[in-house]
Amino acid sequence: MHLSNQDTQRNQLPQVMADMHNNQLLNDKVERDLEEAKKELDIWKTKVEKADDAKSRLIMEKLEEDEAKEKNKQEMLAWAKKQEECRKEFSQSMSGVKDEILKLCNCKEDFLDKLRRCKAELQNKKEESIKLKQKFKIYAEIPDTDVNFTSQLKEECDDDSKPIKGVFTISQRPTMLLDGGQALITFEEEKVASQILKITKCSVSCENLSLEVKPKRITMDPAMNFEVQLEVSRKQIKVSNIPPSMPEERMKDKLEMSFSKSSRGGGEVKEVEYDKNTGTGYITFLHPGDVENLTLRRKYLVDLDSEVSVQVGPIFEYKLHKFQTFCGTLKRTILLDDIKDIEDEEDLQDHLEIHFQKPSNCGGEIDSIKYISRGKALLALFCEDTL
Template sequence: MSDSAGDTQFQDESTMSDELQKLKDLIESADNERSRLLLEKAESEKEKRRAEAELERWMKDEEIQEEQFRRDLEELQVEMKNLESVNRTLKKELDDLKDKLQLKEDEIDSLQQKFKIQAELPVQTVKFSGSRGVCEREDELRCVFTVTQRPSLLLRGGQALITFEEDKVAEQILRLAKCSVACDKAKMEVKPCAVTLEPTVKYEVHITVSKKTVRFQFQKAPPPFPAERIRDRLELSFCKANRGGGEVEELHYNEEGGAGTVTFSSSAVAERLVLRGRYTVDVCGEADVEILPVYEYQLRKFQVCVCVCVFSLSVSEMCVYTYLSACVCICR
């Protein structure tokens, strides 16, 4: 009986010891879990502080970028206003220059009309003696023109022009203080006066025209490529016979003006292109160029003559004048 009770007590103590050990293990496991959680919490706090610091840095950078953007925007707005002001000033200057150019062109037209020259070439008899063999012509064509201006007088309102057959008639009229002229059953009193002709000129124009070299100019803005590349493409384009070109000896190109000169081996090619007036080239796309002849001219033997007509008179109603040997001028 006592042995049975002792065994039971021993079993109870063993069971309690096992339970105690389990509890200790649970407590130790709980402590380990608590330590791990504390470490994770510390790492999380550290990561949180690092993230907050990075966020604060990004916010400061954003503020700096916004401030820089605002300053750049203000500078661009100020620069845009300045450019608009400069643009308005340039437009005004351009309009003024256009007005001045128009005035100069009008003045040139007026002077050209005033000094318009009518030259008569003398008739020459040509005798055909025979044909010559075809030979290579020179590279330049030279010619000389002699220009002679005839004396002239611009008639104003109430004036007319009359010519007498004899000088003495005009001389007699000029000696009179007054004379009467019948006009439509009415008589007008006339008074002689002297008239001076405008100066006349005579000069020679020497012109030298190249037979093989022509000048070209882009009709629109030239392509924005290097000058060497454009020169090569132009040379290839001018060599194409199907477009009217030919063999090229030399080509010069000015990048600033978009123009240049090209020399062909055959003068027939240059003559054909000059008569056509334009040519299509392939410079990263087709473009038209204007073809012009290459020539030089000189003004030589310039002479100015002043002619005075002594046979002129002035009247109350009309003016009669001529630049021939016998003439009178009747002024109103």
């Protein structure tokens, strides 16, 4: 069926109106979307601007951080270099310190060795000193003698200022230090000692044991004789322990006045000498009796700023004359050495005496015998009849 154009248009009009309405809605929606897009675009532009600002700021901060990082890196490299230099310097210093410690250890060892040698030398010197002291020690016993004074010589009465003189003759007896494990035997005959000395070792029977001893010839240390001449002043004394509390001239006056008082045992003073450095003085009296009284008292009160006790003593001079040394040879005495302590000291001495009395052992009559066990020592004195 064929429709006319008007009918066709009339039929299409609602559709067109609907399409126009849809287009209008669509355009409105597009406008709204466009408006929203513009707003969103503005928002994103703002965000982009902020992002650009943040980016610029971050770039600046990064540049600053990079600059700081480079600076820190340079400082770190400088410190690392300095640390390496310090390490090298420390290694060199440590090496030097180790070398110095090694040198000090070597010096310490050297000093310790030297100290040990010095101690050993000192000990030897002490032992030698003890031996020399024993060798040159003088024991003098002056016997009491009754003396009767009948009269005084005229010449002595005329000159009582002369000093008291004395002459003493000293004779040293030969000595020997007998160590532990040694014995001395003195025979009555010289030939017995000579026979024993020809034997290298002697076998001594001690109950169930046998003891070997070595006979030896005794080498005597030198002895001496000398004379001592002594002179003691009759008119002068020595004063000691004087405190240096005043000038020398004033001290002399004080000493003279103090020692002139007869109530204290003094007397008329002739001369006073005083040495402030040593605190000693020398008082010369007119009469000899005053010196004797004061020296016997040994102490005296002196008037200084206060009463002071000083020491008084005699003034004497001594001289050594006729010094002689001599060596003696022991012809009847021998030394038995290297003796072991297998028994008591007395029992072992008895066995030694019995053995060396027998003629079958080349022995003979014994005048004296002395044995010293180990750990002891004894100084033996010899008389002239044993030399």
